[in-house]
Amino acid sequence: MTQTGARLRQLGLAHTRARISAFVLAAAGLALAIAALGLWLAPRPLAVVAAWLAIALVAGLAAWGARRAPRGADPHTLGRLVEGAAGARDGSVVGALAAVDVGLGGTSAELASFADARAARVVAAVASRVDRSLARETRRRVAAGVIAAAAGAALFVVASPARGRAAFWHPLRTLADARATVLLAVDRDTVRRGEGVTVTIAVPAATRATLWTRAPGEPWRPLPVPLDTSGRGMRRLGPLETDLYVRA
Numbered sequence: 041m042t043q044t045g046a047r048l049r050q051l052g053l054a055h056t057r058a059r060i061s062a063f064v065l066a067a068a069g070l071a072l073a074i075a076a077l078g079l080w081l082a083p084r085p086l087a088v089v090a091a092w093l094a095i096a097l098v099a100g101l102a103a104w105g106a107r108r109a110p111r112g113a114d115p116h117t118l119g120r121l122v123e124g125a126a127g128a129r130d131g132s133v134v135g136a137l138a139a140v141d142v143g144l145g146g147t148s149a150e151l152a153s154f155a156d157a158r159a160a161r162v163v164a165a166v167a168s169r170v171d172r173s174l175a176r177e178t179r180r181r182v183a184a185g186v187i188a189a190a191a192g193a194a195l196f197v198v199a200s201p202a203r204g205r206a207a208f209w210h211p212l213r214t215l216a217d218a219r220a221t222v223l224l225a226v227d228r229d230t231v232r233r234g235e236g237v238t239v240t241i242a243v244p245a246a247t248r249a250t251l252w253t254r255a256p257g258e259p260w261r262p263l264p265v266p267l268d269t270s271g272r273g274m275r276r277l278g279p280l281e282t283d284l285y286v287r288a
Contacts, residue, residue: 051170052113052118058182064106066189067099067101067102078090078091078208082269083269109181122163125169135159136155136158222249224241224287235278241265241272243273248265249273250264252288253285
């Protein structure tokens with residue numbers, strides 16, 4: 041590596057690291073926001089699967105973006121910024137990035153080394169100005185990344201991950217539960233007139249169910265039954281004055 045290349049890399053190193061970190065923070069914030077949405081919508085199977093696919097996509101974009109984030113602080117870009125800040129001839133700094141071929145020998149190698157040393161001095165002379173110019177964009181990106189990460193974390197906390205929804209954290213099981221049989225049970229098959237029964241409904245990967253009831257000679261009547269995070273819910277029926285048929 042030439043002296044010029046080494047100085048330019050050193051000049052852009054902190055900005056490169058900061059910009060990569062900013063992009064990763066932004067991606068993490070987006071992933072947390074998607075996870076929060078998935079928690080809110082769980083245990084709906086499509087919502088859970090879509091959330092995990094979106095998180096995987098964000099992870100892929102984060103890896104891709106982390107490789108592109110340093111653009112603007114790479115040696116070639118910095119070389120052009122240095123040329124502009126120093127009022128130097130176009131290519132006088134960027135052209136010195138190429139390593140000197142030791143096989144050239146003689147005057148050619150000496151001229152290349154001289155040009156490299158001169159370009160390195162130009163970089164050193166305007167490094168502080170270029171650094172300040174880069175710092176504005178770097179701070180903007182870092183601030184945006186921190187805000188995105190904080191917002192995503194806040195949404196994730198609001199979604200109560202500690203209480204959690206098992207369906208979100210186990211998407212494959214959620215898909216299997218979506219095809220499971222609806223279970224309907226009563227605590228007693230026979231009761232005295234005026235007593236009641238408790239009906240239990242279990243519907244994995246669901247948030248609500250409808251209990252249908254009817255007495256002999258009457259039409260079916262729907263009753264909403266809210267389900268807990270495990271997909272279970274209960275409804276008290278009664279007092280009963282006649283036979284009652286139930287289905288869900």
